[in-house]
Amino acid sequence: MIGYHYHLLALLLLAVVVTAGRRHRFEPLPECSECISREDALAPGIGFDLTDSCGTAAIRYNNKSVVNLGKVEANQEYIELVERLSDPSTKLSCHSTTWEEIHCSYLRQKRRLNKLRGRPATRDVGILANLMSQLHTLVDAHLGAGTTKSVLPTMPNLPGLEQEDLQDALQHIGLRALVTHKHGRYVWETSAAFAGMGFGLCAHPEDCDACEDEEADMPFRHTLALSLTNRSFSAAYTHMQSAFRSSHEAESVRFELGLEKQGEETYWERLREVIVDVGQETERPLDTLLLLGEGAGLPEFARTVQDALTRLLELNIGSEVNIRLSRQGDPLYIAARGAADFAKRAQSSPPNCREPARCFKDREIDDSQEALSDEL
Numbered sequence: 001m002i003g004y005h006y007h008l009l010a011l012l013l014l015a016v017v018v019t020a021g022r023r024h025r026f027e028p029l030p031e032c033s034e035c036i037s038r039e040d041a042l043a044p045g046i047g048f049d050l051t052d053s054c055g056t057a058a059i060r061y062n063n064k065s066v067v068n069l070g071k072v073e074a075n076q077e078y079i080e081l082v083e084r085l086s087d088p089s090t091k092l093s094c095h096s097t098t099w100e101e102i103h104c105s106y107l108r109q110k111r112r113l114n115k116l117r118g119r120p121a122t123r124d125v126g127i128l129a130n131l132m133s134q135l136h137t138l139v140d141a142h143l144g145a146g147t148t149k150s151v152l153p154t155m156p157n158l159p160g161l162e163q164e165d166l167q168d169a170l171q172h173i174g175l176r177a178l179v180t181h182k183h184g185r186y187v188w189e190t191s192a193a194f195a196g197m198g199f200g201l202c203a204h205p206e207d208c209d210a211c212e213d214e215e216a217d218m219p220f221r222h223t224l225a226l227s228l229t230n231r232s233f234s235a236a237y238t239h240m241q242s243a244f245r246s247s248h249e250a251e252s253v254r255f256e257l258g259l260e261k262q263g264e265e266t267y268w269e270r271l272r273e274v275i276v277d278v279g280q281e282t283e284r285p286l287d288t289l290l291l292l293g294e295g296a297g298l299p300e301f302a303r304t305v306q307d308a309l310t311r312l313l314e315l316n317i318g319s320e321v322n323i324r325l326s327r328q329g330d331p332l333y334i335a336a337r338g339a340a341d342f343a344k345r346a347q348s349s350p351p352n353c354r355e356p357a358r359c360f361k362d363r364e365i366d367d368s369q370e371a372l373s374d375e376l
Helices: 002-019 036-042 074-083 096-117 123-143 163-172 191-195 206-216 266-277 301-316 321-328 334-348
Strands: 046-051 054-060 066-073 150-155 222-229 234-240 250-254 288-292
Touching: 036 334, 046 123, 046 334, 054 123, 054 334, 066 123, 066 334, 074 123, 074 163, 096 163, 123 150, 123 163, 150 163, 150 191, 150 334, 191 206, 191 222, 191 234, 191 288, 191 334, 222 266, 234 266, 250 266, 266 301, 288 301
Parallel strands: 046 150, 222 288
Antiparallel strands: 046 054, 054 066, 222 234, 234 250
């Protein structure tokens, strides 16, 4: 019996080695029965980044150029909502007890009734809708009123957030939420920022099988993501290959270290300590740095990050070269730009089937859609 278990373990280990670097799906996708409409395939991709202090929007065009549309400051209700949802204990539980099941059933019925009456499904939905409505106005001002049908939103890791709330908030303002087939609940900001840097994305997303093979051959990047907003400072460690898959192996979110507190004594020293603490959680040397938020471009923040990286280098946890990589683009918009890229890919390639060649004959890129890649 021991020999049998040993043999089985050896086979499992062999299977892991053989399948490493390959896509998770072992069979080609079936052929689609219908083609994506030309209108949807050629529509610009719209990305919203909803941080804990503001919202930003970006557009990705067919010619691969990206426009930063603008920033909207969040109101106090929204700020308090995000801080509350960052607490894992706020996650709604519906299956632990009979009472929870009854309570959740009541909430679902109440949500449905509110939507039928044209109201926000919940109070949280109304707060989210208010910020995204202002971002929608930025999009309409650029593309024309009524031209945008769907967007892809991204947010920080919020354990208490229900994906249904994001979808209902967009529906309330007349938009549809795009969700890629590779993301689980909703798109984390780290994932969108990774894509916004150009990491972990295949060259030809319209060929799903080839795209997944290409992504499976990409190198893993051991990434430290640092976000400094007016309301908080967060540091997260993750290792990523495809931009579509993100999980945080270590994370620290500190609402007492937002940029609005930078006048406090030892503020920058405390930020450095958080970076070092999270950076030490990596199993391999860090090789990629992502900087996000309103404060990411401040000289004081750059010095603090450099000091922390120097300390991590002393601990043999990092590489000097990648701070240069991470500073490409505006850190305030990097996640919105990645979300816009995800949106464009979601609109132009179906999630569960492969389009036949005939579908692409009517989809020449509209060269009249001109856009600057870095500025509005």
